[in-house]
Amino acid sequence: MLLDAxxxxxxxxxxxxxxxxxxxxxxxxxxxxxxxxxxELAGLVARGVAGARAxxxxxxxxxxxxxxxxGDMAVLEAAVRHGAWVVTADxxxxxxxxxxxVNVLVPRDRHHLELHRGRAPAPSxxxxxxxxxxxxxxxxx
Numbered sequence: 761m762l763l764d765a766x767x768x769x770x771x772x773x774x775x776x777x778x779x780x781x782x783x784x785x786x787x788x789x790x791x792x793x794x795x796x797x798x799x800e801l802a803g804l805v806a807r808g809v810a811g812a813r814a815x816x817x818x819x820x821x822x823x824x825x826x827x828x829x830x831g832d833m834a835v836l837e838a839a840v841r842h843g844a845w846v847v848t849a850d851x852x853x854x855x856x857x858x859x860x861x862v863n864v865l866v867p868r869d870r871h872h873l874e875l876h877r878g879r880a881p882a883p884s885x886x887x888x889x890x891x892x893x894x895x896x897x898x899x900x901x
Contacts, residue, residue, distance in 0.1 A: 761789040761865075762839055764832075764848035765800045768793070768819050772811040774870050781873040782847060785865060792844070793819045794827045796834035836860065847873065 761782060770776035782789055798819055804812035827838040832853045839846050845863045848854055854864045854876060861878040868874040 762844045762846045763793050765797045766849040767847040768815040772814040791822045792825045793822045794825050794838050
């Protein structure tokens with residue numbers, strides 16, 4: 761289960777019970793923080809964003825997954841590549857993840873997460889076969 765940066769800010773800013781909520785929905789899930797999220801949190805700490813230092817410290821409690829890239833795309837690609845669920849409060853990211861078939865946990869209120877199941881990607885159409893040209897009638901001269 762991958763944690764997005766804003767998911768790590770929830771317990772700090774709103775006293776959200778992140779770990780117990782994840783465990784309620786998916787017991788025994790292993791929480792992992794993509795390296796791109798750690799980098800994002802480090803940038804927020806450097807800019808002095810409220811709660812960023814505590815969220816960064818929380819991120820250190822979990823395993824880190826080295827991922828290429830930055831931002832939401834790195835989280836999305838890691839989730840697809842590893843078949844992982846994602847916890848995020850970012851609605852746009854959640855929708856992009858769901859379109860790629862990834863299950864997403866999003867905050868429903870100040871104390872609960874809600875599962876939004878990924879939609880199976882639409883099957884690709886079968887390759888088109890060239891149509892046979894109709895037989896031409898011979899013209900009599």
